[in-house]
Amino acid sequence: MPELQRLRADHAPALLTFERENRAFFAASIPDRGDAYFTDFTARHEALLTEQAAGTCHFHLLVAEDGEVLGRFNLVDAANGTADLGFRLAEKATGRGLATSAVRRIFHLCEATYALTTLRAAATVTNTASRAVLTRTGFVATGEEVVLNGKRGVGYVRELRGRNLGPESPHRA
Template sequence: MVRLERLRAEHSDALLEFERLNREFFARTIPDRGDTYFAEFASNQRDRLAEQDAGVCHFHVVVDEHGDLVGRINLVDVEDGSAELGYRVGERASGRGMATAAVAEVCRLAAEVYGLSALTAKTTLDNPASMAVLVRSGFMIVGDTVINGRPGVRYRREIAVG
């Protein structure tokens, strides 16, 4: 069971801890955020919340059945009824269907709450787990891309507005 919570200032400490604990795990398949990300975390969080308040992004944390923050899932660059999906689930929650459940829930929110009609996503070719989550979640491959110098794939999913 997973629950998405819209990002709030109260999530900052838990989110920073989640990112620190999973930094090495994430770096195996996605570009590392770098030391600056952690040094400027509080300022970046304020910026993310301002973007959310402006309606250009929708940020969420993924919470497990024990109330622990185990991931994050975001809809960014909201424009013309579309947004880009990004997500990460920590090592402890990996392989348990949490990413797939979180993507399903954010697709529902995108349509029913945020009024979006399409989502895009991308991942590197060396991240088969993320590719599988997107395919299981109804995303279709629409082309190739390069992410931080690494070959990748772009996806799109049409969603029904609620």
């Protein structure tokens, strides 16, 4: 079973491979990162680690037993008990429930480690897979108009505190 790991400096090579190998797949449903992302990857990775150390963001990778990165699950703009969740999964890892399971694990980290009570998320209208994960994990569409790099999207919210977080929840009755 893949492990959800907090982003570390030594993840950089595997993370860059993940982003390169899945770039076209991601671009089909979410805005492309652009060439500068790959050119400046080392500096960007270090900047993410700095943000994480400051507590404003919490970055996680879904890592296979062999060290291959299968997904990213990020909590950004963490403040006052809320954060924005963003995630992406490698093409070869889709359709197995890995994103749903990882999002549920993120919920537990939010409550137990990061003192977060509310998550926001957004997905483009055409990104049906991410929208399905959000719905399956209890996110509710907010009705707000969202634009993601020029593409129409849907905003979501998920309250965490005192909720049944799913099968992995230690809070299940």
